[in-house]
Amino acid sequence: xxxxxxxxxxxxxxxxxxxxxxxxxxxxxxxxxxxxxxxxxxxxxxxxxxxxxxxxxxxxxxxxxxxxxxxxxxxxxxxxxxxxxxxxxxxxxxxxxxxxxxxxxxxxxxxxxxxxxxxxxxxxxxxxxxxxxxxxxxxxxxxxxxxxxxxxxxxxxxxxxxxxxxxxxxxxxxxxxxxxxxxxxxxxxxxxxxxxxxxxxxxxxxxxxxxxxxxxxxxxxxxxxxxxxxxxxxxxxxxxxxxxxxxxxxxxxxxxxxxxxxxxxxxxxxxxxxxxxxxxxxxxxxxxxxxxxxxxxxxxxxxxxxxxxxxxxxxxxxxxxxxxxxxxxxxxxxxxxxxxxxxxxxxxxxxxxxxxxxxxxxxxxxxxxxxxxxxxxxxxxxxxxxxxxxxxxxxxxxxxxxxxxxxxxx
Numbered sequence: 001x002x003x004x005x006x007x008x009x010x011x012x013x014x015x016x017x018x019x020x021x022x023x024x025x026x027x028x029x030x031x032x033x034x035x036x037x038x039x040x041x042x043x044x045x046x047x048x049x050x051x052x053x054x055x056x057x058x059x060x061x062x063x064x065x066x067x068x069x070x071x072x073x074x075x076x077x078x079x080x081x082x083x084x085x086x087x088x089x090x091x092x093x094x095x096x097x098x099x100x101x102x103x104x105x106x107x108x109x110x111x112x113x114x115x116x117x118x119x120x121x122x123x124x125x126x127x128x129x130x131x132x133x134x135x136x137x138x139x140x141x142x143x144x145x146x147x148x149x150x151x152x153x154x155x156x157x158x159x160x161x162x163x164x165x166x167x168x169x170x171x172x173x174x175x176x177x178x179x180x181x182x183x184x185x186x187x188x189x190x191x192x193x194x195x196x197x198x199x200x201x202x203x204x205x206x207x208x209x210x211x212x213x214x215x216x217x218x219x220x221x222x223x224x225x226x227x228x229x230x231x232x233x234x235x236x237x238x239x240x241x242x243x244x245x246x247x248x249x250x251x252x253x254x255x256x257x258x259x260x261x262x263x264x265x266x267x268x269x270x271x272x273x274x275x276x277x278x279x280x281x282x283x284x285x286x287x288x289x290x291x292x293x294x295x296x297x298x299x300x301x302x303x304x305x306x307x308x309x310x311x312x313x314x315x316x317x318x319x320x321x322x323x324x325x326x327x328x329x330x331x332x333x334x335x336x337x338x339x340x341x342x343x344x345x346x347x348x349x350x351x352x353x354x355x356x357x358x359x360x361x362x363x364x365x366x367x368x369x370x371x372x373x374x375x376x377x378x379x380x381x382x383x384x385x386x387x388x389x390x391x392x393x394x395x396x397x398x399x400x401x402x403x404x405x406x407x408x409x410x
């Protein structure tokens with residue numbers, strides 16, 4: 001997959017004349033990029049628009065991008081990396097994507113299914129047979145699909161989940177060892193409801209799905225996400241955990257609201273959720289890489305790399321369960337009508353039909369992605385804050401971009 005070029009962000013610096021072979025390579029590379037992605041002049045800068053939106057909303061930083069049929073149509077960033085400063089945000093800056101990571105975990109699961117290492121109906125009992133004797137009877141029947149669609153019967157995140165996270169940090173080993181410990185602690189307890197019966201948004205469910213993937217993939221989720229997703233898709237800015245390096249302001253810091261004021265959270269344990277739940281949502285990446293991920297999903301197998309079959313990509317965004325407004329109210333898919341495998345499905349006021357979408361937040365950052373597979377287009381909006389007005393501002397901005405670059409709602 002070609003890296004999407006950034007219009008207006010390249011700085012040219014002559015160091016020495018190109019030798020003829022180098023000049024030829026440069027010419028061929030340029031021609032290939034133009035042929036596959038369209039003229040760079042067709043790309044619009046959203047910097048002024050995004051900067052104005054961020055300032056009006058009171059966000060430290062904001063980023064947005066649109067891609068259509070594999071071509072980057074527009075991209076923009078604005079604001080500062082840290083409130084109270086004037087550190088400019090660039091198109092290469094990393095933002096946290098939170099629960100938008102779930103779609104990538106579902107893709108990893110799909111790869112394991114296609115490789116014959118898992119089935120969509122693989123159960124806890126089958127993947128962890130050594131724990132079967134002590135498993136609750138209902139838990140034994142929970143499938144991979146149910147975990148990825150939030151229909152496993154596990155409750156939405158609650159006090160018991162918080163208590164589990166408080167204890168897991170003291171368990172020895174690597175993150176995959178700690179996830180296995182969470183499996184051990186969970187499978188002995190009864191479910192909140194019948195598996196497959198209803199929707200309940202569960203970060204624990206995705207963490208346990210990650211443990212399933214680790215068991216059959218024979219590597220940690222972190223290794224697998226880099227090997228199987230970030231690297232082949234050339235998401236070079238992608239990483240796990242806080243987007244800024246500890247002790248440095250090398251990315252837009254997340255911001256918490258403390259006593260009514262924004263507080264910048266410097267990279268460290270409190271700058272993100274516990275890393276053990278990474279399969280549920282601790283990835284970060286630039287707005288360019290995020291929209292590149294959206295472009296690949298929107299293509300539904302039209303563009304390399306061909307990580308899974310087109311029919312599998314379709315399955316990932318095909319709804320599994322319908323949801324009530326109450327069941328999504330406090331989640332990052334609030335307002336969604338249905339849920340697929342790591343993707344919600346909803347018709348926005350500005351789309352002519354339901355599209356795949358997801359939101360992600362660790363309460364210090366917010367990121368949204370909309371993927372229109374019919375029009376082969378995607379929109380992403382990212383912010384380094386999660387205040388009460390964040391959703392409204394980001395969704396309205398996405399609506400403007402959809403109307404301008406993708407098509408009318410009717």
